[in-house]
Amino acid sequence: MDNFTYYSPTKYIFGKEAESRTGEMTAWMGASNVLIVYGGGSVVRSGLLARVKESLGQAGIAYSELGGVQPNPTDTKVYEGIELCRALGIDGILGVGGGSAIDTAKAIAAGALYDGDFWDFYAGKSIVERALPVGVVLTIAAAGSEGSGNSVITKTEGLHKISLRTESALRPRFALMNPELTMTLPPYHTACGIADMMAHIMERYFTSTAQVGITDRLCEGALMAIVEEAPKVMADPFNYEARANIMWSGTIAHNGICGTGRAEDWVSHFMEHEISAVYSVAHGAGLAVVFPAWLTFMASHKPARPAQLARRVFAVTDTDDTAAALEGIRRMRALFRSLGLPLTMSELGIADPDIDLLVRKLHENKGDVIGTYYRLDSEATRQIYQLCCQG
Numbered sequence: 001m002d003n004f005t006y007y008s009p010t011k012y013i014f015g016k017e018a019e020s021r022t023g024e025m026t027a028w029m030g031a032s033n034v035l036i037v038y039g040g041g042s043v044v045r046s047g048l049l050a051r052v053k054e055s056l057g058q059a060g061i062a063y064s065e066l067g068g069v070q071p072n073p074t075d076t077k078v079y080e081g082i083e084l085c086r087a088l089g090i091d092g093i094l095g096v097g098g099g100s101a102i103d104t105a106k107a108i109a110a111g112a113l114y115d116g117d118f119w120d121f122y123a124g125k126s127i128v129e130r131a132l133p134v135g136v137v138l139t140i141a142a143a144g145s146e147g148s149g150n151s152v153i154t155k156t157e158g159l160h161k162i163s164l165r166t167e168s169a170l171r172p173r174f175a176l177m178n179p180e181l182t183m184t185l186p187p188y189h190t191a192c193g194i195a196d197m198m199a200h201i202m203e204r205y206f207t208s209t210a211q212v213g214i215t216d217r218l219c220e221g222a223l224m225a226i227v228e229e230a231p232k233v234m235a236d237p238f239n240y241e242a243r244a245n246i247m248w249s250g251t252i253a254h255n256g257i258c259g260t261g262r263a264e265d266w267v268s269h270f271m272e273h274e275i276s277a278v279y280s281v282a283h284g285a286g287l288a289v290v291f292p293a294w295l296t297f298m299a300s301h302k303p304a305r306p307a308q309l310a311r312r313v314f315a316v317t318d319t320d321d322t323a324a325a326l327e328g329i330r331r332m333r334a335l336f337r338s339l340g341l342p343l344t345m346s347e348l349g350i351a352d353p354d355i356d357l358l359v360r361k362l363h364e365n366k367g368d369v370i371g372t373y374y375r376l377d378s379e380a381t382r383q384i385y386q387l388c389c390q391g
Helices: 018-028 048-058 075-088 099-111 187-205 213-235 240-254 267-279 283-299 304-313 321-338 355-366 378-387
Strands: 011-014 033-038 062-066 092-097 134-138 150-155 160-165 174-177
Touching: 011 018, 011 240, 018 048, 018 092, 018 134, 018 174, 033 048, 033 075, 033 099, 048 062, 048 092, 062 075, 075 099, 075 150, 092 099, 099 134, 099 150, 160 267, 160 355, 174 240, 187 213, 187 240, 187 267, 187 283, 187 304, 213 240, 213 304, 213 321, 267 283, 267 355, 267 378, 283 304, 283 321, 283 378, 304 321, 355 378
Parallel strands: 011 174, 033 062, 033 092, 092 134, 134 174
Antiparallel strands: 150 160
């Protein structure tokens, strides 16, 4: 096990009517004038935004709004939010929604206190040393951004989709998590969220670090719970207990606990980021295509951990590592298929993907050789993208 520092300051308020405590918790984090950042019209139509504003008003918290954040959020909304913060004297950010709204809120929080271009943080030119405090009202169990210091934003010029990781500066001060808010999600959005949280765990599971039994078992246990609960949620969207287990799984998957003491990989996320940046597909759907393809490549190059995952999570009994890995992939793909997720590029709606472009952008953004579990050059990532096209 590697040395590590783990810091997770987020205060989680989990359960029915959690959103009613928005004003209380916003005051608790020290903000008195917040910018509410949210996405499309669902938070308006459901009445959630009105309840949030009512709670803020009752606590004497002033607020302004920035709506219209889109999936795969871009820098344009971030710049707009930064200007609002500076013009209105905003001292806190409230992300209401899923990962896109929260990631945008975090980027605004960092950029509002920075003299330069906020994109410097994402481009690796500067480090986030301070940010406005961020609070979250979560509506989608997926990205885990409610408990992480991470944020993913796409720069519209050049379509560069980059993940920023911070240890503490951008971790939300609080997250209000009511599983009931996820009950009206379209089934496809629920399924994409499930694929996303599974991928967050597997990016940490596939490690080159030895003797990490405790975090192996954390990862495996969380994955087994998701595999068990996912069909229940899809069969009955109003099953509160299943929704609660899935919602908390999304947080556990990405708050860092599963990655302590071990090197993490993240190649599948990097590869998917290029797909969703260029073709604007749902991130979780892209991961349902990319991760099995990455695993298929690993089955013939470094099968030990894929085989371990197959045996411990998907109950595969084959003693040969390659055979076990391939059977585990088959069972994972069957799960994704049962959830209504795509399994190939064409099922993503990409009939003729420009693999040359994807490979070029991937290595421009992430370097000539990427990955920690297995080092991948451009020829290897090309093969994985090609596997994404096969059924």
